[in-house]
Amino acid sequence: MSIEIDQVNKRFGDFVAVDNVSLSLNDGELTALLGPSGSGKTTLLRIIAGLEQPDSGRIRFHGQDTTDLHVSDRGVGFVFQHYALFKHMSVYENVAYGLTVKPRRQRSSKAEIRKKVMHLLEMVQLDWTADRLPSQLSGGQRQRIALARALAVEPQVLLLDEPFGALDAKVRAELRSWLRRLHDELHVTSVFVTHDQEEALEVADRVVVMNHGAVEQDGQPEAVYDHPANAFVYGFLGQVNRFNAQVQGGVARIGPLQLPAAEFAGQASRRATAYVRPHDIDVLPTPQHGTLRAQIEQVLIVGPHARLALRTADAEETVKVELSRARFRELGLQQGADAWLKPLYSRVFLNDDQLADALD
Numbered sequence: 001m002s003i004e005i006d007q008v009n010k011r012f013g014d015f016v017a018v019d020n021v022s023l024s025l026n027d028g029e030l031t032a033l034l035g036p037s038g039s040g041k042t043t044l045l046r047i048i049a050g051l052e053q054p055d056s057g058r059i060r061f062h063g064q065d066t067t068d069l070h071v072s073d074r075g076v077g078f079v080f081q082h083y084a085l086f087k088h089m090s091v092y093e094n095v096a097y098g099l100t101v102k103p104r105r106q107r108s109s110k111a112e113i114r115k116k117v118m119h120l121l122e123m124v125q126l127d128w129t130a131d132r133l134p135s136q137l138s139g140g141q142r143q144r145i146a147l148a149r150a151l152a153v154e155p156q157v158l159l160l161d162e163p164f165g166a167l168d169a170k171v172r173a174e175l176r177s178w179l180r181r182l183h184d185e186l187h188v189t190s191v192f193v194t195h196d197q198e199e200a201l202e203v204a205d206r207v208v209v210m211n212h213g214a215v216e217q218d219g220q221p222e223a224v225y226d227h228p229a230n231a232f233v234y235g236f237l238g239q240v241n242r243f244n245a246q247v248q249g250g251v252a253r254i255g256p257l258q259l260p261a262a263e264f265a266g267q268a269s270r271r272a273t274a275y276v277r278p279h280d281i282d283v284l285p286t287p288q289h290g291t292l293r294a295q296i297e298q299v300l301i302v303g304p305h306a307r308l309a310l311r312t313a314d315a316e317e318t319v320k321v322e323l324s325r326a327r328f329r330e331l332g333l334q335q336g337a338d339a340w341l342k343p344l345y346s347r348v349f350l351n352d353d354q355l356a357d358a359l360d
C-alpha cells in the first residue's frame with residue numbers, strides 16, 4: 001500500500017505544525033519520520049492515520065483519497081510509545097481483541113482466531129506468554145505484544161509513534177533489529193516516528209528529516225547521512241564539529257587548514273562553516289603541513305573507541321575526535337599534549353544559510 005501525502009498543512013491556532021508537506025511513501029517500505037521535538041512528526045503521523053484532519057492537502061492510500069475517511073475505515077494499525085495493552089486481559093486476549101470485536105459476519109471462527117493469534121505470538125517470539133497478564137511482562141515484551149495486536153487485523157499500513165521511546169537503551173537496540181527483521185518478513189508499509197537518529201538510520205528503508213513542520217530531506221539512510229542537504233540535517237544526524245572558515249576559489253580556509261569546497265569555486269570570498277564528523281578527523285602526534293594544532297584536553301576510552309576532546313588556539317568550542325582504540329594506542333597520544341588535526345572529510349555551508357541558525 002503506497003501512501004501519498006500531497007501538500008498537507010496543519011495549524012494549531014497561529015502555530016504551523018505541518019508546513020506544506022508532500023511525500024510519496026512506497027509500498028512495503030519502512031519509513032522513519034525523524035526530527036527534533038515539536039517538528040511535526042506526530043501530527044503528520046496522526047494525519048496519515050485519520051486521527052487528525054489536515055487544514056488543506058490530501059492523503060491517498062494506493063491512489064485512493066482517504067482524507068475524509070474515518071480512522072476505522074483506513075486499515076491502519078498503531079503502536080504508541082506507552083503500551084496501551086488492556087491490563088485485565090491476558091496477552092492472548094489482547095492480541096485476539098481486534099479479531100473478536102469484528103461484526104459477526106466478518107468474524108473468523110474461534111479456532112481460526114486461535115491459530116492466527118498463536119502464529120503472531122510466535123512471530124514476536126512470545127508465544128510462551130499467552131496466558132500472562134501484561135503486568136507480568138517487561139516493557140520490551142509489552143511493546144512486542146502491542147505490535148502483534150496491531151498486526152492481528154492485517155492492517156494495510158502500520159504506524160508506530162516512538163514505539164521504543166519509553167525503554168532503556170539496551171532493550172531499544174534489541175527491539176530495533178527485531179523490528180527490522182519482522183518488517184523484512186511482512187513488508188507491511190510502515191511509518192515510524194522517532195527523534196533518535198541512530199534508530200532511524202538503523203531501522204528504516206527511508207528517512208524523512210523534519211524541522212519546523214517541513215521536510216528538510218528525504219532519502220535512503222546512507223544517502224541522508226553521507227550527503228546531508230543542509231547544515232540542519234548535518235547537525236541533526238550525528239555529532240559534528242563546526243569550524244569558522246573563509247571560502248575562496250573553491251577552498252575553505254581554517255587557519256593553516258585548507259578544505260575542499262569546489263561547489264563554491266565561482267563565488268567571491270565568503271564566510272562559511274565547515275562541518276566535520278568526529279570520526280572523519282585524524283590526529284597526528286607531530287606537525288605536518290596543512291594540519292591544525294590543538295591540545296588534547298580529554299581522553300575517554302569507550303569500548304573499542306577513543307574519544308578525544310581537543311582545543312585549538314582560536315576555537316570557541318572543543319573539537320571532538322573519535323579514533324579506534326588501536327589507532328589511539330599506536331599514536332601514543334597523552335592528555336595535555338599537543339596534537340595536529342587532519343580532517344579527512346568535510347562539508348562546507350555558507351554562513352548565510354539560515355538553517356545553520358536552527359541548530360543554535
Ligand SMILES: Nc1ncnc2c1ncn2[C@@H]1O[C@H](COP(=O)(O)OP(=O)(O)OP(=O)(O)O)[C@@H](O)[C@H]1O
Nearest residue numbers: 012015017035036037038039040041042043044195
Ligand atoms: N492538539 C494540539 N493543539 C495545539 N498544539 C498542538 C497540538 N498537537 C500538537 N501541537 C503542537 O504542534 C507542534 C508539533 O507537535 P508534534 O507532536 O507533531 O511534534 P513532534 O515532532 O512529534 O514532537 P515530539 O517528538 O516532541 O512528540 C508542537 O509544538 C505541539 O505543541
